[in-house]
Amino acid sequence: MADSKVETISRLAQWRIENFGPCTYKKSDPFKVGIWNWHLTIEKNRYLYIRLFPEPSRASKEQPPIARFVLRVSTTGANRRPYISPIHERLLRTSDDFVWPVDSTFLGRFVIDVEFLDLKICPLNGGEANSIWPTDGTMQSLAAQSALRCLGRMLDEGIHADVTINTADGTLKAHKAILSASSPVFQSMFLHNLREKESSTINIEDMSMESCMVLLSYLYGTIKQDDFWKHRLSLLGAANKYDIADLKDSCEESLLEDINSGNVLERLQEAWLYQLRRLKKGCLMYLFDFGKIYDVRDEISNFFRQADRELMLEMFQEVLVVWKPA
Template structure:
C-alpha cells in the first residue's frame, strides 16, 4: 500500500480522501490534514457495516478549546458512473473525540471512491462560555492599525474636512484628499505630479465604479474599512486595487477570495484570477473544479462559462480535466 493511500488533499475549506482499494483492509486512518487551526483525521472501519469517522486531534495546547464545526460530507464513487452518497448537513457540532461523528453505511462500497468533506464553518468552544465567533472572520488586519490616527483620517473623509479633490463615480461624487490618495497609490501620485488633467481640474473620473463601491475603496485607503464592507465589495476592490496599483489591497482581496470558494462563485473567481493575475486563486479554483470534481455539480453553469470565457482559460480547464482523467 502506497503512502498516498493515507493522504488527504485539501484546499481552503475542502478535504478529499481517495480510496483505491478498501477490500484490502478493515481499518484505515488518514494522515492528519489541517483545516483552520486543527489537524483532522478521517477513519474508515469495516465490520458488518462500513463506518466513517471524523475528528480533530486535540493537544494540550488546544484541548480546552475544541472546534464547533459545520460541514457537508459525502462519498463519491466512480463505479457504474459518478454517484454520490450524501450525509445530511452537520451544523454547529462540538467535536472533542473520535466518537463525536460516525457515519454508518449499509450500502457496500466497491471500487474506487472519494470521501468529500466541505467545511462550512469553524468556531471555537470557549471554556468560559460567551459568544461564539467563526475563526474565518478573525484576523482582519484592521485590529493591527493605529486606531486613533485612522479614526482621524476616517473623519476627514466622512465629514469632508478640507478636501481638495473630487472623485466622480458612475452615479455620484465624493470629496477626498490628494495627499492621502498619492501616499497610497503610485497611480494617483503620478496624476498629481505631472501635467495631467486631474492636476489642473482637481477632479478624478472613475466611471467604472458605483459611488458605493468607490466610497468603500476610499475607506480602505483611509484605513477605516469595515470587515463587512470589505467582504461584500471584494471584487470591486480587487478591480480598483489593480487599476490604481494598491498592492496591499490587491493582496488582501486575493487571500480573502481563497477562503470561501464554492460552486456558486468558483467560475467567476477563476475568471477574475486569470484577468488580474492571481496565481494562487487560479490554482485553487482549478483544483476545486477539476481535482475535487466540483465541475460535475455545475455542468449547466460551466457550459455557459465555456461560451463567454477567454478561450485560453477554457483550454487550461480542459487540459486539467484531461490530466486528472489520465491519472484516475
C-alpha cells in the first residue's frame, strides 16, 4: 500500500497516513535509520496508539538500539497543528517496548514524524552504550589522531626539518616550531641570537640517539609506552633541563610505581637532584615507614658517601620521626 511507505532523510522519518478510519490498525513498511530497519504502527481504540520498534533481525538482536527520539503527529494542510511527544530514550527490542498514547482524534489524513536525536548500541555483556553517530568528542578524537599521524611522518621522514640535533652517538632531524612550542628553553634558543639560532644545530650530547629519539617522539605525540618506560630516567633529565613540565610529572609518576629495594636509593638520589617531592617522600616512606632500610644496608654506606648533606639530614630526621618513642 502506498501509505505504508515511510520517507527518511538524515535522522528524520516521516509517515504520511492518507486514510485512517475510526477503528483501524496500520503498520508501516520497514525504513532504515542507523544500522537498523524500523517499523511504525498506529492503532485506534480510545486513544491513538503509536509504536516504534526495530525489525527483528540479527542486528537488532546482537546490537539492540537505545533510541532517543521525539514523535510529532499533525494534520495535513495549511492548518497543520503538531501534537509533540516528550523526548523519549529507551532500549527498543520489540513492539511492546514503546507505545505512545495520543489523547487526540486524528482521522483521515495526517503525518507522523520521528526525529532520532541519538542512537546507541546497547552492549549485551554490559558496559557503556556507544552512539553510532559521531559526536563533537568523536570528531575531536579523529582530528587529534590525524594530526598525530602527520606529526609522526614529519619526524620519521624529516619533512621540512630545519634543525639538527647532535646526540652522544649520532644526529637527528627535527623542527624548530615543534621544539619551541614544547619547551621554553628551546624557544629561547631560537628566539635570541644564540649559537643554536645561527647554526640551526642543538647539542644534546648527554643523551644517546635512541633516548633522544624517544624524547622527540614524546614532543611529537607519538611516543610508545615501552619506550617511555625504558628511557624514563633519561627523559626525566631532559624534562628538567629543557623545562618540559608535563613530561617531568609523568616521569615522576612512573618512577613512583615500581620502587623496590634494588632501585630505591637511586630513585631517592634522582628525586633529590630534580626536586621531585612526591618521589622523595615515597622513597623515604619505603625505607623507613615500611622498614626496608634493612634490605639496603650493604649499599647504604656507599650512598652516604655520595649523597648531599641536606639529603642525609632529611633522612636522619625521618629516622627520628619513625623511631620516636611512644
